[in-house]
Amino acid sequence: AESVAMTAAAATEAPKAVSGYITEPKNIKDVLSNARKIMDTCAACDVAGAGRCNGKGPCGETVPGMGGKRQSFVRNIEAFEGMSLNMRTVHTISHPNTEIELLGVKLSMPILTGITGGLTYNMGAANKLAFDGEVMTEEKYARGIIEGAANAGSLGWAADGIGDPLETYKRRMSVVSEFKGRAVAQIKPRTQPEIFERLDIVQAAGAPFFAIDVDSAGRAARALPGKTVEPKDLKKLKEIVNYAKIPFIAKGIMTVDEALMCAEAGCGAIIVSNHGGRVLSSTPATMHVLPAIVKAVRDRGYKLPILVDGGVRDGGDVLKALACGAQAVLVGRPMLRASLGGGVKGVEMQFKRFHTELVSSMVLTGVADVNKVDPAVLVQQV
Numbered sequence: 001a002e003s004v005a006m007t008a009a010a011a012t013e014a015p016k017a018v019s020g021y022i023t024e025p026k027n028i029k030d031v032l033s034n035a036r037k038i039m040d041t042c043a044a045c046d047v048a049g050a051g052r053c054n055g056k057g058p059c060g061e062t063v064p065g066m067g068g069k070r071q072s073f074v075r076n077i078e079a080f081e082g083m084s085l086n087m088r089t090v091h092t093i094s095h096p097n098t099e100i101e102l103l104g105v106k107l108s109m110p111i112l113t114g115i116t117g118g119l120t121y122n123m124g125a126a127n128k129l130a131f132d133g134e135v136m137t138e139e140k141y142a143r144g145i146i147e148g149a150a151n152a153g154s155l156g157w158a159a160d161g162i163g164d165p166l167e168t169y170k171r172r173m174s175v176v177s178e179f180k181g182r183a184v185a186q187i188k189p190r191t192q193p194e195i196f197e198r199l200d201i202v203q204a205a206g207a208p209f210f211a212i213d214v215d216s217a218g219r220a221a222r223a224l225p226g227k228t229v230e231p232k233d234l235k236k237l238k239e240i241v242n243y244a245k246i247p248f249i250a251k252g253i254m255t256v257d258e259a260l261m262c263a264e265a266g267c268g269a270i271i272v273s274n275h276g277g278r279v280l281s282s283t284p285a286t287m288h289v290l291p292a293i294v295k296a297v298r299d300r301g302y303k304l305p306i307l308v309d310g311g312v313r314d315g316g317d318v319l320k321a322l323a324c325g326a327q328a329v330l331v332g333r334p335m336l337r338a339s340l341g342g343g344v345k346g347v348e349m350q351f352k353r354f355h356t357e358l359v360s361s362m363v364l365t366g367v368a369d370v371n372k373v374d375p376a377v378l379v380q381q382v
């Protein structure tokens with residue numbers, strides 16, 4: 001949820017009807033078909049099946065918002081595609097364990113939704129009638145993500161957009177509060193007092209932890225007057241940790257030194273992320289920086305969970321991320337489309353699909369437990 005606030009005009013216009021919806025989507029294909037209809041900015045290309053987009057077309061558009069020249073986005077996707085799994089099937093593992101515990105919360109799988117929001121300014125989906133005949137709103141979108149994830153035994157994120165008035169944020173947090181302990185929230189790297197104001201609301205809503213996407217700091221240049229975001233130094237990270245009553249996750253970490261600073265500041269976890277390529281168009285792939293970050297953090301004895309996002313498109317990708325030392329992944333655009341095209345059921349279906357693929361990948365590589373994935377699962381490249 002990135003730039004301009006929903007305008008009053010958009011909110012009062014009559015909702016636009018969209019024709020051709022599959023009103024009771026039965027599978028992810030149906031959900032994606034619906035998503036394509038509601039998103040002005042995204043054709044949700046089905047390049048490699050399952051709505052997977054390679055960032056190159058054929059839509060010629062974004063998926064949505066790949067940022068600049070799309071390099072960072074494309075690198076994320078290609079990094080996963082470039083990794084191979086060692087297939088091993090002479091063993092006894094047919095029901096591998098996919099459960100993890102993340103900062104005190106039990107999850108059915110090491111997969112959370114990505115952090116996405118902004119129907120109006122990010123998805124071109126505002127004020128349209130959704131597949132169920134009701135108007136698509138921020139709350140409805142957030143509900144799809146959060147309730148869908150909770151039903152799947154995982155966690156969904158509510159987002160914060162720089163231009164979002166506090167009211168919009170509160171509306172999303174009212175959805176979070178319905179799922180006490182089973183929904184999480186993000187705050188933009190605003191000024192410290194603004195962060196604390198939103199954090200009070202997040203905590204009152206019962207979120208077990210929260211994230212700040214520190215990599216949104218660059219948007220300071222584009223922020224609206226009075227809507228300030230800023231880089232956070234070690235001192236400010238520590239202030240946030242001290243203020244918070246719940247663990248603080250720093251999202252958007254791409255280098256070893258910053259990962260170590262977050263650990264030193266007392267962050268509950270970090271998310272290795274380049275914001276899905278949306279903030280800087282020439283970063284490395286997240287999977288290419290993850291192993292060095294994991295090694296440095298663990299070598300110094302820090303135990304905080306390390307998560308990763310960007311380009312995770314199937315269960316095999318999840319296994320690859322775990323083999324590189326991540327404890328869990330976040331899935332952005334596929335969950336986004338699932339919520340837009342199928343609401344709560346759509347997101348549930350998307351989680352189920354990832355879970356099935358993950359289990360199958362584990363059986364086919366001889367992995368018994370997502371908490372103990374040997375790096376040897378990956379073919380070592382020479």
Ligand SMILES: Cc1cc2nc3c(=O)[nH]c(=O)nc-3n(C[C@H](O)[C@H](O)[C@H](O)COP(=O)(O)O)c2cc1C
Pocket residue numbers: 001002063064065076114115116117118122123159160161186212213251273274275276277278309310311312330331332333334336
């Ligand atoms: C439409 C859209 C909106 C986003 N809004 C936010 C946001 O508000 N906060 C945030 O931390 N990240 C935001 N992101 C970035 C995602 O959380 C995530 O880092 C990225 O999408 C993951 O990559 P993937 O989509 O390839 O899975 C957004 C991404 C998209 C596509």
